Amino acid sequence: MRFHGRLALRQPGWVLAAGCAVAVALMSTATLRPVHAQDKANAKAHAPGAAQAGGGSVTAQSFYATPFEKKPDAATLTHLGRALFSDAALSASGRLSCASCHDPAHAYGPPNGRATQVGGGDLHQPGLRAVPSLRYAQDTPAFNAHFTENEGDDSIDQGPVGGWTWDGRAASAHEQAAIPLLSAFEMGNRDRAAVVARLRQSPNAELMKKAFGERVMTDERLAWNGLLWALEVFQQSPSDFYPYSSRFDGYLRGKEKLSANELRGLQIFNDPARGNCAECHVSAIKRGAFPQFTDRGLVALAVPRNLQIAANRDRRFFDLGLCGPLRTDLAGQGEFCGLFKTPTLRNVATRQVFFHNGRFHTLTEAVRFYADRDAFPKRYYGAHGQTNDLPARYSANVNREAPFEAQRPGKPSLNDAEINDLVAFLHTLTDKDAHTVRP
Ligand code: HEC
Numbered sequence: 204m205r206f207h208g209r210l211a212l213r214q215p216g217w218v219l220a221a222g223c224a225v226a227v228a229l230m231s232t233a234t235l236r237p238v239h240a241q242d243k244a245n246a247k248a249h250a251p252g253a254a255q256a257g258g259g260s261v262t263a264q265s266f267y268a269t270p271f272e273k274k275p276d277a278a279t280l281t282h283l284g285r286a287l288f289s290d291a292a293l294s295a296s297g298r299l300s301c302a303s304c305h306d307p308a309h310a311y312g313p314p315n316g317r318a319t320q321v322g323g324g325d326l327h328q329p330g331l332r333a334v335p336s337l338r339y340a341q342d343t344p345a346f347n348a349h350f351t352e353n354e355g356d357d358s359i360d361q362g363p364v365g366g367w368t369w370d371g372r373a374a375s376a377h378e379q380a381a382i383p384l385l386s387a388f389e390m391g392n393r394d395r396a397a398v399v400a401r402l403r404q405s406p407n408a409e410l411m412k413k414a415f416g417e418r419v420m421t422d423e424r425l426a427w428n429g430l431l432w433a434l435e436v437f438q439q440s441p442s443d444f445y446p447y448s449s450r451f452d453g454y455l456r457g458k459e460k461l462s463a464n465e466l467r468g469l470q471i472f473n474d475p476a477r478g479n480c481a482e483c484h485v486s487a488i489k490r491g492a493f494p495q496f497t498d499r500g501l502v503a504l505a506v507p508r509n510l511q512i513a514a515n516r517d518r519r520f521f522d523l524g525l526c527g528p529l530r531t532d533l534a535g536q537g538e539f540c541g542l543f544k545t546p547t548l549r550n551v552a553t554r555q556v557f558f559h560n561g562r563f564h565t566l567t568e569a570v571r572f573y574a575d576r577d578a579f580p581k582r583y584y585g586a587h588g589q590t591n592d593l594p595a596r597y598s599a600n601v602n603r604e605a606p607f608e609a610q611r612p613g614k615p616s617l618n619d620a621e622i623n624d625l626v627a628f629l630h631t632l633t634d635k636d637a638h639t640v641r642p
């Protein structure tokens with residue numbers, strides 16, 4: 204693996220496992236990712252991706268300075284954004300809304316077991332990636348290709364971090380929202396004029412006028428920015444997007460007990476020599492903030508190729524995450540190939556598809572991949588045993604730290620009982636209002 208600094212982020216997991224949440228909050232010296240840090244070079248690097256997203260070419264500054272007649276308050280924007288989020292009239296098919304793929308009953312993740320969803324005008328255009336949950340993304344930092352600690356040794360390059368989507372190519376939630384609205388395989392609009400024309404026909408046009416003033420629906424830029432802003436603010440709504448209502452949150456508050464195997468799972472999750480999961484899926488309270496179960500880092504795990512994805516039937520096609528083809532600004536920079544963003548594991552037990560390409564369909568299979576990827580490579584990659592969704596020239600990018608480190612041919616690093624414990628623990632991360640599926 205090229206970026207070694209992530210080791211520095213390891214969590215004091217044993218403290219948590221001992222049930223001493225308060226001690227962790229006081230003792231942890233680990234640094235939070237800098238939410239506001241986005242260097243200038245990086246802002247420039249984003250421009251092409253933004254242009255590709257269509258309409259996202261407005262800079263963050265001009266976006267928030269949009270000259271609306273009325274400046275709505277947060278509650279009004281949240282209410283409007285909630286309505287627009289499930290407004291199927293905004294799609295070319297008239298049948299697809301944000302909520303069709305990001306189902307509120309599944310923690311704003313996919314409602315079904317399809318590796319990728321279908322969209323477009325005829326609802327037959329297949330997508331490229333699995334739908335991520337939108338919960339607990341509220342503090343996602345802008346993308347930074349070379350994150351360095353600002354405490355301790357700041358010379359260590361910890362690799363890329365942040366940004367929205369699996370490859371971090373959108374700089375904010377409003378820039379992100381432009382992608383599905385204009386994607387040929389999602390909501391299928393030709394351009395932003397088409398979106399605004401559809402919005403004018405929707406009952407929500409009235410809500411738009413109430414929030415931003417009468418003029419909003421006659422000015423394309425105002426309507427477009429108002430739509431994206433309302434969607435962005437809605438996604439910051441605590442009760443919808445970060446309720447912290449799981450059993451594990453109850454445990455952190457000292458109000459809930461975990462069973463013996465859930466506690467064993469938590470210990471394995473945190474132990475750097477065993478699961479080592481918390482290295483990337485942060486599980487400890489930091490400076491009083493409850494953990495999001497991701498550090499937003501982008502890492503290559505070499506998930507096996509998924510032939511259920513239509514684009515993968517072409518043997519020459521590879522979704523290489525950071526280095527393209529969906530993302531364009533880092534194309535040709537080999538050290539970024541195969542890297543995808545670490546997703547939150549909160550509500551992971553509500554999912555039926557796992558990893559960026561939805562290759563696995565049960566949580567147990569997904570966890571087992573960590574236990575034996577390098578022990579049984581043929582099981583995942585076919586007879587030659589070489590990563591089959593990442594060309595061999597990029598194999599140095601693949602993460603080989605624990606839990607992969609201890610694996611030898613035929614020897615997994617976690618046994619079945621440990622895998623079951625991990626899965627039991629992951630089930631404690633489901634929010635009260637979300638539906639868990641079978642293990
Ligand atoms: C057809 C299914 C589909 C629809 C409709 C859809 N999305 Fe998505 N969404 C996805 C997929 C797939 C991804 C991952 C995309 C990628 O990595 O390139 C995603 C990613 C996202 C992300 C990034 C999450 C993260 O963790 O970085 C946000 C935010 C988001 N969608 C919001 C929305 C909003 C708002 C709408 C409606 C305007 C919407 N989506 C409509 C499928 C969909």
Ligand code: HEC
Nearest residue numbers: 478479480482483502506543544545546557558559569573
């Ligand atoms: C080095 C960082 C790292 C470590 C360590 C790590 N993960 Fe992950 N995890 C990721 C990344 C990156 C992804 C997404 C990779 C992809 O889709 O290509 C991911 C994805 C997942 C997913 C799929 C979630 C979803 O929404 O699709 C699960 C489940 C998961 N990890 C569980 C674990 C468990 C359990 C452990 C410990 C045994 C662990 N991870 C250790 C970085 C890490």
